[in-house]
Structure formats: C-alpha cells, structure tokens
Amino acid sequence: MKPLNVLSVTSELFPIIKTGGLADVAGALPFALKKEGVRVVSLLPGYPAVMRALEHVEVVREYPDLSRGPARLISATARQLELFVLDAPHLYARPGSPYLTPEGRDWPDNARRFAALGRVAADIGQGAVPGFVPDIVHAHDWQAGLAPAFLHYGDGPRPGTVITIHNIAFQGIFPADLLYELGLPPYAFTVDGVEYFGQIGFLKAGLRLADRITTVSPTYAKEIQTPESGMGLDGLLRSRSKDVFGILNGIDDSVWNPSSDLSLAATFTVDSLERRSANKQALQERLGLDPDPDALLFGVVSRLFEQKGFDLVLAALPTLLADGAQLALLGAGDTTLEESFRAAAIVYPGQVGCFFGYDEELAHLIQGGSDALLVPSRFEPCGLTQLCAMHYGSVPIVSRVGGLADTVIDANEMAIASGVATGFQFSPVNLTGLLDSINRAKALWPDRKSWRTMQLNGMAADVGWSRPARHYAEVYRSCLPTI
Ligand code: ADP
Numbered sequence: 001m002k003p004l005n006v007l008s009v010t011s012e013l014f015p016i017i018k019t020g021g022l023a024d025v026a027g028a029l030p031f032a033l034k035k036e037g038v039r040v041v042s043l044l045p046g047y048p049a050v051m052r053a054l055e056h057v058e059v060v061r062e063y064p065d066l067s068r069g070p071a072r073l074i075s076a077t078a079r080q081l082e083l084f085v086l087d088a089p090h091l092y093a094r095p096g097s098p099y100l101t102p103e104g105r106d107w108p109d110n111a112r113r114f115a116a117l118g119r120v121a122a123d124i125g126q127g128a129v130p131g132f133v134p135d136i137v138h139a140h141d142w143q144a145g146l147a148p149a150f151l152h153y154g155d156g157p158r159p160g161t162v163i164t165i166h167n168i169a170f171q172g173i174f175p176a177d178l179l180y181e182l183g184l185p186p187y188a189f190t191v192d193g194v195e196y197f198g199q200i201g202f203l204k205a206g207l208r209l210a211d212r213i214t215t216v217s218p219t220y221a222k223e224i225q226t227p228e229s230g231m232g233l234d235g236l237l238r239s240r241s242k243d244v245f246g247i248l249n250g251i252d253d254s255v256w257n258p259s260s261d262l263s264l265a266a267t268f269t270v271d272s273l274e275r276r277s278a279n280k281q282a283l284q285e286r287l288g289l290d291p292d293p294d295a296l297l298f299g300v301v302s303r304l305f306e307q308k309g310f311d312l313v314l315a316a317l318p319t320l321l322a323d324g325a326q327l328a329l330l331g332a333g334d335t336t337l338e339e340s341f342r343a344a345a346i347v348y349p350g351q352v353g354c355f356f357g358y359d360e361e362l363a364h365l366i367q368g369g370s371d372a373l374l375v376p377s378r379f380e381p382c383g384l385t386q387l388c389a390m391h392y393g394s395v396p397i398v399s400r401v402g403g404l405a406d407t408v409i410d411a412n413e414m415a416i417a418s419g420v421a422t423g424f425q426f427s428p429v430n431l432t433g434l435l436d437s438i439n440r441a442k443a444l445w446p447d448r449k450s451w452r453t454m455q456l457n458g459m460a461a462d463v464g465w466s467r468p469a470r471h472y473a474e475v476y477r478s479c480l481p482t483i
C-alpha cells in the first residue's frame with residue numbers, strides 16, 4: 001500500500017504539553033501509525049513548554065504578520081516525534097495552561113490564537129513545506145477546527161481532511177465580527193460553512209467541512225448524534241452520519257506498562273500480581289492513608305469538573321468508606337470540589353488521602369496500587385484512565401456512558417459466572433447508580449479469587465493502539481484526494 005503522509009494538527013502532545021487525554025492520543029498515534037505505513041508530522045502551537053523541548057530546529061517559513069504579529073514555522077523533533085511548531089510569541093509565549101489565563105479565564109484572543117494554527121495547517125496542507133506534503137490533514141478538537149475550513153475555501157488541490165472530536169463540550173465559539181480578521185472569506189459565513197447560531201464555530205466548521213469525522217468511541221459516536229448529548233451539533237452530525245466513525249482510544253504501552261514502570265514501588269505482571277501490594281503500601285504512605293493491606297482502596301485520577309461526576313463520589317463517601325475502605329484521589333480543577341475533598345480528608349483521617357495538582361508519577365502509582373478506580377463521568381467520549389486501570393490490575397467502576405460503556409465488561413452474574421468481567425458499570429449516572437456499583441464491588445471484594453479473575457481479565461484486555469491505528473489508516477485511505 002502507498003505510504004501516507006499525515007499532518008496531525010493538535011494543541012496538545014504528550015509528553016511535551018498536556019492538559020488531558022487529547023495529548024496522550026496525539027502523542028501515541030504517530031508511533032502506532034508508523035506500522036500502518038503512515039508518517040505523521042504533528043503541528044503544535046509554540047507554547048513555552050513546546051519551545052523548550054525542541055531538537056533539530058529548522059525555520060521553514062516566515063510569516064511577517066500572522067494574527068497581529070510575526071511568526072515562524074519551525075520543523076523540529078522532540079522525544080522522537082516529528083514536529084512542525086508555530087513559533088508565534090505574541091500568541092503562545094504565555095505562562096500556565098494553553099487555554100487559560102493564570103486567573104483561570106479563557107485568553108481573550110483564543111479565536112486569533114487558534115485560527116492561526118488552522119491557517120498554517122492549511123498552508124502546509126497545500127504544499128508550503130516542499131519536504132512534507134501531506135496526503136491528509138487530521139485536525140484534533142476545536143483548536144484545529146479551522147484547518148479543514150481554510151483548506152476547503154483555499155484555491156487549488158487540497159489533501160483529504162479528517163477531524164476528531166475528543167470532547168464535544170468544547171466547541172470554540174466566537175463572535176461573528178471576527179470573520180474578516182480570522183482570514184475567512186465572507187461567503188464562509190453560512191450554515192454550510194463556519195456559521196453557528198449567528199457566531200463562528202471552530203468545531204462546527206471542522207465538522208461541516210472535513211471529509212471525515214471521527215470520535216473516540218463507538219458509543220460516543222452514537223450519543224453525539226442525539227439531541228441529549230450532541231450539544232447543538234447533533235443535527236449536523238446526523239446529516240453526516242455516513243462519514244462519522246467511532247474509533248476507541250488505546251494507551252501507549254511504552255508509557256503505561258506495569259512490568260517496567262519506574263513510577264511504581266514494585267513492577268509486576270499477570271504472573272506476579274501479589275507484588276502490587278508494595279504499590280498499595282507506597283500509595284497509602286504517600287497520601288497519609290492507614291497502612292492496611294486489606295482495606296479496599298479506591299483510586300481516582302482525574303480532572304475535577306462537572307463532566308467527571310465527582311460530586312457524586314462526595315455524596316457517596318459515607319457508604320464508600322464504610323468497613324474501613326479508603327480513597328486515594330489525584331485531581332485538579334474546580335476549586336469547590338477540591339475544597340470538599342480536602343475537607344473530607346480531615347473528616348476521615350487515614351481513610352481519604354488527596355493530592356491536588358498534576359502529578360504523572362502519582363497517577364501511575366494510583367493505577368498500580370489501588371484496588372478499584374472510580375470513573376463516574378456524566379459523559380465520557382472515551383476515557384483513558386479506566387484503560388490504564390485495567391492494564392494495571394485496578395478494577396474500574398464506571399458509569400455506562402461513551403467509551404466507558406465500550407471498554408469495561410460489567411460484573412453481572414453472568415459475566416462473573418463465565419469469568420469475563422473486567423469491572424463495574426452503573427446507569428443512570430446518579431447517586432443511586434454509583435452507590436449500587438460501590439456496594440457490588442464491596443460485596444465481591446472478600447471473594448479474592450473472583451476479584452483476582454477480574455484483575456487478570458482487565459490486564460489481558462487489548463487496550464493497545466494497533467487496532468485503532470489500523471482503523472485510522474483506513475479512514476485516511478478512504479478520503480485521499482483523487483487527483
Ligand atoms: P480527559 O481527557 O477528559 O481528562 P482521559 O481519561 O481521556 O480524560 O485522560 C486523562 C489523562 O490525564 C490520563 O492520561 C490521566 O492519567 C491524566 N490525568 C488526569 N488528571 C491527572 C492529574 N491530576 N495528574 C496527572 N495525570 C492526570
């Protein structure tokens with residue numbers, strides 16, 4: 001098969017810049033796609049963390065004026081990834097998160113910042129860098145949503161275009177009067193273009209104008225085509241349903257591998273599961289939990305926002321912690337939620353241990369040391385933490401939504417009897433549902449043989465990138481330009 005060149009346009013890329021799972025996916029796909037004959041070069045904004053990570057830097061194009069300032073397009077490598085970086089200090093040389101001011105508000109010029117990314121992606125797509133002419137431009141999330149639009153409205157031949165929705169809750173909606181400044185033609189402002197309820201929708205533009213649409217699980221692909229979960233875009237998605245594909249995420253075995261993970265107190269495999277107890281002990285010590293090897297230890301690794309449902313866990317705490325069970329929480333986000341968990345750690349000393357912030361090592365230790373991982377999301381496009389949990393022998397307790405529904409096999413009576421269960425699912429997503437699944441987990445915990453079977457099932461599940469990468473390659477090949 002003909003080798004393909006793909007330009008992946010993303011605002012995050014693990015291990016260089018990450019706020020969530022988008023980074024993990026964008027960082028893993030290039031390696032997985034190599035085996036499918038696909039060469040991926042990723043285009044990233046030149047955030048400070050990105051600029052610091054670069055090696056083999058070469059300036060391949062200069063922009064005297066891009067979104068109100070000079071910019072350079074750099075070709076480089078970082079951590080064995082091939083990159084283009086948009087070095088535009090007036091847009092990206094800022095402290096903190098890629099999207100928010102240090103006070104936690106959206107940067108007021110986010111429209112300009114990410115229109116520039118889309119504009120440059122389209123230039124590369126149209127051959128601006130002769131050494132790398134993509135067959136496909138693959139845009140991730142709203143930040144890259146204008147790339148397919150600029151290509152659509154551009155002159156001359158263009159590559160095929162794919163957009164992936166990692167989370168339809170974030171859409172990049174901006175005032176209509178920015179149209180000219182963002183470099184979009186007046187005729188783009190229609191319902192079949194970038195217009196979205198009288199404004200400019202970056203994600204909407206990508207969904208309307210890309211050749212193919214993917215999202216990160218089959219169930220989420222269906223959910224977003226319903227008014228309940230489509231967040232205003234369901235009609236558009238239904239009208240394009242033959243071009244919409246749900247491709248499950250994987251996890252990167254070179255990052256998430258319990259047999260070689262340096263963040264663990266003890267590495268382990270399916271044949272040495274008992275070594276996990278050293279991780280449990282290290283985790284209890286790290287978060288100030290009682291050193292009890294028999295306590296059922298629930299873990300959490302998450303952004304703490306409405307989507308993730310941790311207000312339900314707070315409400316469930318008395319039941320969760322009954323019988324001496326414990327909670328180890330790593331999270332960051334909503335300050336009210338953080339405060340409530342901080343207070344819970346005082347009310348339940350030795351039973352609730354929290355760390356607020358971002359900590360890659362602790363995330364690994366929680367996966368390798370907890371007995372169960374809580375993921376009570378109200379919606380979840382795919383979710384990666386339940387995959388990591390399964391891979392690390394922690395039993396996921398998840399709501400039955402999106403990718404959580406697709407990746408966890410519920411421990412109902414039949415699944416237990418036939419020995420295929422990998423976790424616990426609950427539905428609907430409310431306190432009663434969560435409590436029910438917690439109680440089911442607690443009831444099974446003393447039956448260590450069944451628990452161990454679930455751990456081993458989870459560890460045996462295929463959570464790698466090979467299958468998804470094959471699917472992405474098929475999608476790319478289905479929309480190659482015909483000339
Ligand atoms: P989302 O992208 O919606 O946040 P995912 O489950 O897809 O959810 O991905 C979350 C990723 O971020 C996982 O790799 C998880 O380990 C990581 N993560 C989340 N919160 C933290 C944290 N506080 N510290 C370290 N890693 C975190």
Ligand code: GLC
Nearest residue numbers: 021022166216381382383384
């Ligand atoms: C988003 C979603 C999450 C998904 C991740 C990577 O952040 O919230 O469910 O796993 O993107 O696709």
